[in-house]
Amino acid sequence: MAKVPVQFTLNGSEKAEFIDSGTTLLNALRDKVGDTSPKGGCHQGTCGACSVIIDGELRLSCLTLAETCNGTAITTTSGLAEGGVLQPLQRAFLDTFATQCGFCTPGMIMAAKVLLDHTPNPSRDEVVEALSGNICRCTGYEPIIQAVLTAARANSQNAA
Amino acid sequence: MAIRRGRGVAAINYPTGMNLGGDPTQALVHSTPTGNFMVTLSSVDLGQGMKQIMAQICAETIGVPTDRVVVDTADTDTGPHCMGTFASRGTHRAGNAVIQAAKEARQVMLEVAAEELEVNASDLETDGQGNILVKGAPQKSISIFDVALSAHFKRGRSISGRGMFLIPRSYPEKETGAMKPSTCYAHACTVAEVEVDDETGEVTVLTVKNVFEIGRALNPKMVEQQLVGGSWMGISHALYETTEPYYPNRDHGGTDFNQYLMPGPGDLAETEIIVLERPSADGPYGAKGPGEMCANPQIPAVANAVFDAVGVRIDTLPITPERILRALKAQAAN
Ligand code: FES
Ligand code: FES
Numbered sequence: 458m459a460k461v462p463v464q465f466t467l468n469g470s471e472k473a474e475f476i477d478s479g480t481t482l483l484n485a486l487r488d489k490v491g492d493t494s495p496k497g498g499c500h501q502g503t504c505g506a507c508s509v510i511i512d513g514e515l516r517l518s519c520l521t522l523a524e525t526c527n528g529t530a531i532t533t534t535s536g537l538a539e540g541g542v543l544q545p546l547q548r549a550f551l552d553t554f555a556t557q558c559g560f561c562t563p564g565m566i567m568a569a570k571v572l573l574d575h576t577p578n579p580s581r582d583e584v585v586e587a588l589s590g591n592i593c594r595c596t597g598y599e600p601i602i603q604a605v606l607t608a609a610r611a612n613s614q615n616a617a
Numbered sequence: 618m619a620i621r622r623g624r625g626v627a628a629i630n631y632p633t634g635m636n637l638g639g640d641p642t643q644a645l646v647h648s649t650p651t652g653n654f655m656v657t658l659s660s661v662d663l664g665q666g667m668k669q670i671m672a673q674i675c676a677e678t679i680g681v682p683t684d685r686v687v688v689d690t691a692d693t694d695t696g697p698h699c700m701g702t703f704a705s706r707g708t709h710r711a712g713n714a715v716i717q718a719a720k721e722a723r724q725v726m727l728e729v730a731a732e733e734l735e736v737n738a739s740d741l742e743t744d745g746q747g748n749i750l751v752k753g754a755p756q757k758s759i760s761i762f763d764v765a766l767s768a769h770f771k772r773g774r775s776i777s778g779r780g781m782f783l784i785p786r787s788y789p790e791k792e793t794g795a796m797k798p799s800t801c802y803a804h805a806c807t808v809a810e811v812e813v814d815d816e817t818g819e820v821t822v823l824t825v826k827n828v829f830e831i832g833r834a835l836n837p838k839m840v841e842q843q844l845v846g847g848s849w850m851g852i853s854h855a856l857y858e859t860t861e862p863y864y865p866n867r868d869h870g871g872t873d874f875n876q877y878l879m880p881g882p883g884d885l886a887e888t889e890i891i892v893l894e895r896p897s898a899d900g901p902y903g904a905k906g907p908g909e910m911c912a913n914p915q916i917p918a919v920a921n922a923v924f925d926a927v928g929v930r931i932d933t934l935p936i937t938p939e940r941i942l943r944a945l946k947a948q949a950a951n
Contacts, residue, residue: 503874554842558664585882592874595664597849598882600842 465529467492468536476523482516483507485523486533494535494563498592505591508564509533515571534563537570545615546570549608550601557595564591569605577616578609618816622823625921628806629914632799633897633906634706639786642706643697644714646675646722647777652747652765654679654722656688659696660711665908666839667707673835674712674901678719679726680743681761697779705906708835709801712901713782721778729768729776730759801897803905804830807851807914809886813926815945818938820923822852822886825915829890832897832905844890844911851915852886853879856935 460475467490474489483500486492486509498506500519507519510532537544546569549555556562565588572579572587579587584605593601634640645657656675662668672686679686689696699711724738730749731738734757742752749764751757768774789796810823827848834840857878860870871877896903916934924930929944 499874501873554838556664557666557842557846588882592879592881594879595846596842597846597888598885599845599849599888602882 461524463523463527465526465531467531468533474523478524480523481519482509482511482521482523482526482531483518486518486531492533492535494533496560496563498560498564503592504561504564505568506561506564508567508591510567510571513571513574515568532567532570534566537566545611546573546605546608549604549611553600553604553607555596555600555604561591561593561595565593565601569608572605573609573612577612579605581606619814621813621815621926622810623813623922623924623926624808624810625918625923625925626806626808627914627917627921629804629910629917631705631803631805631906631910631913633704633709633801633803633900634784634799635704636784636787636798638700639783640700640706640710641781641783642699642710642714643782644671644711644718644780645697645777646679646715646718646780647775648722648726648761648765648768650765650769652681652685652761652763654681654686654719656686656715656718657696658688658690658699658711658715659693660699660707661691661702662688663702665702665707665843666836667702667711669839670708670835671711671715674715675719677902678716679723680745680749681747682745685747685761703909705803705908705910707906707908708904709897709900709906710782712835712904713899714780716780716901717782718778718780721780722776723778725768725774725776725778726761726764729772729774730764732772733759733764733767800899801832801905803832803907803910805910805914807848807918809852809915809918809922811919811922811926813923813941815927815941818941818945820856820919820936820938820941822856822919822922824887824889825852825918826889827891827911827914828893829907829911830893830895831907831910832900833894833903834892835902835904837892840892840907841890843907844892845888847908847911848888848890848915849880849885850912852919854912854934855916855919856880856937859935 461478464473472490476485495509495518496506498504502517502520509518511529568587568591584602648654656671668688671688672683675686676683727738727741740752741749747761748758768776787797806828808826812821897905931940
């Protein structure tokens with residue numbers, strides 16, 4: 458099958474790959490680029506584990522063709538920590554014990570980051586709404602909701 | 618037609634591990650040349666926190682800080698045997714094996730320290746910070762780092778230990794049928810409040826109040842984490858989860874997350890968790906197995922609450938709107 462070139466920035470650095478046409482962004486990121494932070498849960502758009510941010514918007518990488526991402530800026534959970542220092546959102550997931558097996562965590566963090574980028578002080582309902590496309594098998598969700606609310610408080614304190 | 622409220626209670630008694638065949642787990646502990654300790658297991662950490670708990674247990678037994686312990690899990694090709702991570706047995710079985718292995722390693726460590734300090738090993742104690750001191754004369758001490766170096770490069774000793782936990786299999790007595798299926802039980806009680814719409818059969822869980830008696834909580838935050846998730850899973854089992862609603866005909870079975878239902882973040886009941894700690898006699902530092910147990914009492918509690926609300930006993934899980942409506946119809950027909 459003919460390979461197609463694809464170029465985008467991933468967490469701030471330029472990536473260029475030749476991929477099979479029809480490759481999902483999820484598979485391109487994991488198997489070609491080597492960023493395994495997006496997880497493949499269902500590969501059909503129902504679990505949210507593969508969530509990434511493309512040009513500021515939350516997207517399911519399992520339903521996105523890599524070749525449609527030319528020229529975009531993609532953010533994944535592995536790009537959040539700067540120099541090994543976790544962002545408040547990541548720290549909040551640790552502090553509230555919002556991770557057990559961790560499989561849903563990168564997707565949850567992506568969903569939460571997009572929420573907080575647009576709505577720095579969300580209500581509980583807004584947090585629930587933002588996470589409602591992501592499935593977690595372990596935590597019962599409450600610790601994840603608390604993580605996002607905790608991160609929002611930490612952000613607003615830093616801003617003040 | 619109305620929304621009806623009900624309240625149900627249920628209590629459970631839950632064995633830790635299983636007895637068929639004896640239920641063994643083994644562990645190995647050894648020190649690195651710099652006095653860190655390695656725990657080797659083939660038990661699995663699948664998010665429940667096995668690695669953290671085994672590191673704590675090993676550290677406590679040897680007398681070093683937890684961050685000096687590395688735990689390797691889950692390789693059945695290379696690790697010592699474990700029956701598996703199931704039946705709420707991980708902490709209890711592997712923890713006991715780790716204690717035994719760590720005790721043996723500690724003994725070698727103290728013997729090497731005794732040679733270095735020219736005292737008797739029985740006169741030594743650890744400070745939990747990585748040092749070994751002479752009892753009553755703490756100025757006379759040696760770091761575990763130096764003891765490990767000495768063992769490796771000077772004294773030719775392996776600071777290591779083997780651990781094994783095996784509850785012998787209990788067979789039923791011929792006369793009475795009595796047997797001892799388990800040596801350690803956790804307990805829980807749940808009160809659930811529900812609303813049932815008797816027109817649609819839909820159940821909303823309003824509150825779940827749980828009390829769990831789980832022996833010693835070796836890591837209280839991680840225990841809480843298990844219990845919160847488990848309580849949610851219990852409701853999920855009670856009301857939602859099934860792959861085969863029309864067993865054995867799979868035509869309408871759930872095939873993906875659109876059809877295999879679980880409560881999402883918008884469906885959470887107000888949840889309360891209370892932990893009672895009654896250390897178990899044979900658990901590692903008094904622990905019992907909270908894992909599976911914590912997702913059980915919500916199921917009968919919700920079933921009882923549905924009965925309290927609309928007067929029908931649903932004895933097949935999950936308690937779907939369809940089952941409730943069929944039961945209500947049968948009730949009206951009688
Ligand atoms: S893997 Fe993309 S939504 Fe599940
Ligand atoms: S932590 Fe296991 S799926 Fe969410």
